[in-house]
Amino acid sequence: MIDSAVAATLFGPEDLRVVEHSLGPLPPGMVRVRFGAGGICGSDLHYFRNARTGDFVVTSPLVLGHEVAGEIVEINADAPGISVGDRVAVNPSRWCGQCARCAEGRANLCENIYFMGSASKTPHMQGGFASLFDATPAQCVKVPHAVAYQAAALAEPLAVSLHAVARAGDIAGRNVILIGAGPIGLLTMLAARLKGCGELTVADIATAPLAFASKLGANRTINLFGGDDELK
Structure with a gap:
């Protein structure tokens, strides 16, 4: 049994330390995941800079990270469909299963x-920027071994983008403009292309992400740093 891990832990504004902490025995109903790769969300940066994001204030040490993928190393639960050694993308949400929405x-x-x-809750739910972390089986989505951990870690932001495009309705053949060429914007652009949209325009206030949008297939990019005349 592995009984400790190292984790990127936030103690206060710009006070992020990689520290060792005890894991203890794997609790019933849980699986243990060895970290493979993770993405840094904008919320992680807000936590790092300010020890808060919106109304969610860090009041005790918090392991960051929710865009993560890794390998199952231990199971202490009924876990149909996943086994020790499987690669998984991790859904960062842990639902109660009891409320009306569930x-x-x-x-x-x-x-x-x-x-x-x-x-968002106290005690805080620790994140996945750790050499080992625990999750429920329902949070773990098996991915093929041929899928790189870096790609699997994009599953959470990609899900956001796929949902946004689904909410837009039938966009086949319709021209689309996306405001913002960050990771979510770029993934949404690819999701819109997958749904057969027409011309894709991406707008941002920075040159580098717009260049990346062009590289990924945007038909047109607009730099709004100097104004929005091109949108009119």
Whole structure:
């Protein structure tokens, strides 16, 4: 049994330390995951700079990270579909299974949801920027061994983008403009292309992400740093 891990732990504004902490025995109903790769979300940066994001204030040491993938190394639960040695993308949301939204099959809207690497609840739910971390089997989505950990770690932001495009309705053949060429914007651009949209325009206030948008297939980019005349 592995009984300790190192984790990127936030103690205060710009006070992020890689520290060792004890894991203890794997609790019943959980699986243990060895970190493979992770993405840094904007919320992680807000936590790092200010020890808060919006109304969520860090009041005790918090392991950051919710865009993560890794390898199952231990199971202490009924875990159909996953085994030790499997690669998984991790859903950072942990729902209660008891509230009205969960009963409706809409666990993403759980009224009591916990979220990895978030100070939304006290005690905080620790995140996945750790050499080892625990999750429920339901949070773990098996991915083929041929899929790189770096790609699997994009599953969470990609899910956001796929949902946004789905909410837009039938966009086949329709021209689309996306405001913001950060990771979510670029993934949304690719999701829109997958749905057969027409011309894709991406707008931002920075040159580098717009160049990346062009590289990924945007038909047109607009730099709004000097104004929005091109949008008119």
